[in-house]
Amino acid sequence: MNHLAASELILNKDGSIYHLNLLPEQIADTVILVGDQDRVGKITQYFDTIEHVVQKREFHTQTGTYKGKRISVLSTGIGTDNIDIVLNELDALVNIDFETRQIKEKKTSLTIVRVGTSGSIQADIPVDSIVVSKLGVGFDTVLHFYQSEQVQLQDFNQALEEHLDIYARNSKPYVVPSDEALAEKFMSPGVYEGFTGSNVGFYAPQGRVLRLPLKDGNLRDKIATFEFKGKRITNLEMETSAIFGLSKLLGHKALSLNAIIANRATGEFTKDGVKAVDETIRYCLEKLTEA
Numbered sequence: 001m002n003h004l005a006a007s008e009l010i011l012n013k014d015g016s017i018y019h020l021n022l023l024p025e026q027i028a029d030t031v032i033l034v035g036d037q038d039r040v041g042k043i044t045q046y047f048d049t050i051e052h053v054v055q056k057r058e059f060h061t062q063t064g065t066y067k068g069k070r071i072s073v074l075s076t077g078i079g080t081d082n083i084d085i086v087l088n089e090l091d092a093l094v095n096i097d098f099e100t101r102q103i104k105e106k107k108t109s110l111t112i113v114r115v116g117t118s119g120s121i122q123a124d125i126p127v128d129s130i131v132v133s134k135l136g137v138g139f140d141t142v143l144h145f146y147q148s149e150q151v152q153l154q155d156f157n158q159a160l161e162e163h164l165d166i167y168a169r170n171s172k173p174y175v176v177p178s179d180e181a182l183a184e185k186f187m188s189p190g191v192y193e194g195f196t197g198s199n200v201g202f203y204a205p206q207g208r209v210l211r212l213p214l215k216d217g218n219l220r221d222k223i224a225t226f227e228f229k230g231k232r233i234t235n236l237e238m239e240t241s242a243i244f245g246l247s248k249l250l251g252h253k254a255l256s257l258n259a260i261i262a263n264r265a266t267g268e269f270t271k272d273g274v275k276a277v278d279e280t281i282r283y284c285l286e287k288l289t290e291a
């Protein structure tokens with residue numbers, strides 16, 4: 001078997017993986033991903049124990065136990081480009097032998113749950129609610145660089161392409177499901193089922209205008225009015241699509257939860273974002289440890 005060259009699988013002097021700075025033993029099989037590095041401690045404040053705290057750049061990781069379950073919490077920073085780094089390096093930590101630089105025969109499947117913030121694009125999904133994403137749609141390009149057609153929902157892709165009539169020089173949106181069993185476990189009467197759109201920016205890519213005019217002033221409306229097989233796109237953020245896509249390709253189980261802090265249809269913003277995020281965190285921890 002080929003071994004991975006030093007330029008491809010990059011390890012630091014202490015043997016840790018390049019960006020995340022983690023050693024294989026420092027990561028749990030259940031991983032919570034957050035965008036904001038300061039959200040890591042807001043999750044592990046509820047832990048019984050903390051074994052490891054590691055930070056490099058925006059990638060801050062803490063591993064410990066909650067109700068006896070070993071969990072790692074890791075910040076990705078903003079954007080699907082960072083998700084490319086995080087998912088590949090997380091996978092390398094469990095599925096590549098750092099001594100021999102070879103892919104392990106027996107693979108480990110991680111459980112990966114994003115706890116993020118997001119803007120609803122539907123008037124009836126209010127601020128301060130929790131959206132559990134069963135589907136993700138990427139307006140980014142990350143998945144298009146991988147052989148990934150098999151994990152994309154091609155019928156959704158096609159219907160969406162026709163509906164959006166997107167500018168030809170933009171990338172084509174791709175639709176990927178979350179892990180079905182994980183999504184079922186996390187659904188409950190108090191939360192909203194989501195079809196989450198991830199885009200490459202916060203402003204024009206999500207249809208926000210401050211000073212610069214939009215190439216397509218109707219994009220957000222077109223996204224909000226898309227309906228296919230009884231599903232509509234519920235909210236916009238910047239990571240879920242690539243988390244779902246890369247997890248499916250690598251054999252990991254992924255889900256995304258978002259605290260809705262803005263409602264783009266009504267123009268509202270949450271009055272207490274700290275509380276909205278904390279409720280999402282506590283919901284996630286309870287669901288992860290539920291029998």
Ligand SMILES: O=P(O)(O)O[C@H]1O[C@H](CO)[C@@H](O)[C@H]1O
Pocket residue numbers: 034035036077078079115116117118202237238239
């Ligand atoms: O709160 P996080 O997890 O960072 O998520 C959302 O917030 C950031 C933008 O403000 C983007 O990362 C978006 O996806």
Ligand SMILES: O=c1cc[nH]c(=O)[nH]1
Pocket residue numbers: 117118119120202206236237238261262
């Ligand atoms: O509207 C929003 C709110 C949070 N994060 C986003 O990416 N968009």
